[in-house]
Amino acid sequence: MIHNIQTVSNYIEEIEKLINNKHHNYYFRGQDDAFSNTLPAIFRSRKLLDNEDNLFNDFLMTDPQLFEKCRTNFERLALMEHYHLPTRLLDVSSNPLIALFFAVKGGQGNGEVYVYKDEPNPDKLAEMLEQRGWQNLIAEYKSKNKLTSHNYFKKNAFSNEMQLESSLARQSLADKAAFFQSIKNFYKLDNDYIGQQHKLWSHSYDSYFDDQDSDYFAEFKRDLQTLPFLRLFEEAKRDTPSFANKLNPLELIVPKIVTIKRMSRRMENQQGLFLFVPFIGEEYDPTINIDYSEVERRAQLAIDILSLYNAENPAEKEKYIIPAKYKRSILDELAKLGIDYSFIYPEDHAKKAEMIKAKYLGLKKKNLSLVRNEISYRG
Numbered sequence: 001m002i003h004n005i006q007t008v009s010n011y012i013e014e015i016e017k018l019i020n021n022k023h024h025n026y027y028f029r030g031q032d033d034a035f036s037n038t039l040p041a042i043f044r045s046r047k048l049l050d051n052e053d054n055l056f057n058d059f060l061m062t063d064p065q066l067f068e069k070c071r072t073n074f075e076r077l078a079l080m081e082h083y084h085l086p087t088r089l090l091d092v093s094s095n096p097l098i099a100l101f102f103a104v105k106g107g108q109g110n111g112e113v114y115v116y117k118d119e120p121n122p123d124k125l126a127e128m129l130e131q132r133g134w135q136n137l138i139a140e141y142k143s144k145n146k147l148t149s150h151n152y153f154k155k156n157a158f159s160n161e162m163q164l165e166s167s168l169a170r171q172s173l174a175d176k177a178a179f180f181q182s183i184k185n186f187y188k189l190d191n192d193y194i195g196q197q198h199k200l201w202s203h204s205y206d207s208y209f210d211d212q213d214s215d216y217f218a219e220f221k222r223d224l225q226t227l228p229f230l231r232l233f234e235e236a237k238r239d240t241p242s243f244a245n246k247l248n249p250l251e252l253i254v255p256k257i258v259t260i261k262r263m264s265r266r267m268e269n270q271q272g273l274f275l276f277v278p279f280i281g282e283e284y285d286p287t288i289n290i291d292y293s294e295v296e297r298r299a300q301l302a303i304d305i306l307s308l309y310n311a312e313n314p315a316e317k318e319k320y321i322i323p324a325k326y327k328r329s330i331l332d333e334l335a336k337l338g339i340d341y342s343f344i345y346p347e348d349h350a351k352k353a354e355m356i357k358a359k360y361l362g363l364k365k366k367n368l369s370l371v372r373n374e375i376s377y378r379g
Contacts (some may be wrong), residue, residue: 001310003320006112006334008100011320015096018115018308018318025154026308027092027116027257028297029274031108032327040277041086046085047291049283056072058171059085069263073166074157078260078274082267088169090275090303092116092257098270101339103320104327108209111322115308116275118154118257123314124305125254131301134187136194140202140250152251155276155305157260160236160243161251165276173284175228180281182223186249189217203308204250220249253278255302267344278302 005011019026029038042048048055056110059080060067066083070076081089092097103111118369126138141152155162164271171179190201193216201208201217208217223229226246236243281303282288283295308318322330334340 001313001316001318003318004239005100005320005322005324005330007335008097011096011100011113011322011330013326014320014359017347019096024117024119024362025094025257026095026096027094027118027275028099029090029092029114029275030104031112031114032103032107032252034103034321036092037296038114038303039216039296039299040088040090042083042085042088043277043296043299046295049295050173051229052088053170055085055087056080059083066222072157072163073235074162074258075168075180075260075263077166077169078157081274082264088277088279089258090277091270092273092275093271094232094273095271096336097334097339098272098344100320100322100330101334101344103322104330104334105234105341106325110324111327113320113322115318116257116306117308118306118307119122120153121252121309124301124307124309128253128301128305129373131298132187134191134259136191137187137250140190140200142255154257155259156184157258160240161248162256162258162276163236163240163243164247165252165278166280171228171232175231176279177284177286178213178226178228179232180284182220182226182229183249183252185223186188186217186252189220190249193217198326202248202250253302255306257306266344267345269343275303275306 003014005014026180030337031038042055056077060076067076067079070079077087077089081087099113100111103113120141122138122142125141126135129135165250168176172190192198193201197216224247226343233243233245255278258274258276260272260274262268262272262335277299280295280298282290283292304317310316310318331340
């Protein structure tokens with residue numbers, strides 16, 4: 001459903017209707033223009049995506065002291081996103097007013113606020129799996145056994161899953177290509193396993209890596225001993241020495257809301273979290289001629305798995321539109337509530353100075369107008 005917003009109170013009323021449903025956690029993202037997608041910066045160029053490892057490693061080498069307090073690769077990735085390096089992280093906030101600020105702070109067109117959950121839209125998840133030819137895998141995510149009862153779609157920055165996937169961002173293009181070829185083979189195997197034997201790989205996850213007689217997925221177990229996997233595991237172990245040489249491929253294909261330690265006042269004030277956009281896989285395969293627009297489409301579909309859709313019209317996202325002509329007045333209203341540039345960017349002292357200057361330039365004009373009116377009245 002499209003909600004047209006003209007005032008802060010109007011926005012709060014609409015959001016309250018949403019969050020009265022206590023069954024879900026909601027996360028908000030504001031964009032100050034009507035963009036054609038909600039993709040993170042790394043997907044805006046094929047050159048950026050192909051050099052994801054170089055972007056990460058170059059920034060780390062340029063200013064290593066900046067990352068001294070980071071304990072994991074995900075924390076490093078989050079700090080890089082914080083300083084506007086292109087990453088596969090999408091900034092979201094648990095505070096809808098913060099998202100509203102970002103929707104009205106600039107841009108020439110209408111602002112937009114999108115809503116996400118940490119539970120999947122089953123139709124979008126099924127659509128994504130079916131398009132990849134792995135339609136039976138939906139059963140793995142619906143299963144409620146001791147493994148899958150945990151949330152595939154919400155993680156914290158210190159989890160093994162996020163250490164592995166953020167470490168994957170640091171791997172070379174060649175290693176990513178070999179890694180995802182093996183992962184795709186696993187998905188095909190599991191898809192056939194479910195269809196033919198009516199069993200789920202996740203049910204035997206705990207024993208699979210120790211079971212020497214596991215034949216059906218034996219090829220995947222051998223792949224775990226190849227160099228691309230071993231290099232990935234070694235990268236993960238730099239921060240987590242106890243990290244075991246195993247992974248759950250079912251984690252790799254889905255998006256995740258990731259909570260993180262607030263490493264600055266800015267991150268604290270913005271009440272920020274991240275939506276981690278998964279690797280598509282085929283963008284690294286030199287044997288597949290895939291148009292980059294298709295990579296973008298698949299990445300957007302992955303994000304949409306966590307997007308909130310209208311219950312009455314499942315094809316329509318819940319979206320809050322702020323017409324351009326109301327942006328300035330809403331920005332002023334938010335400032336009265338304490339949500340302004342100095343709150344959002346507390347370390348940006350140049351911006352604070354600009355705000356103070358603008359305040360008194362505006363006051364001077366106002367006072368001059370009052371003097372003129374008074375003179376006119378006396379005359």
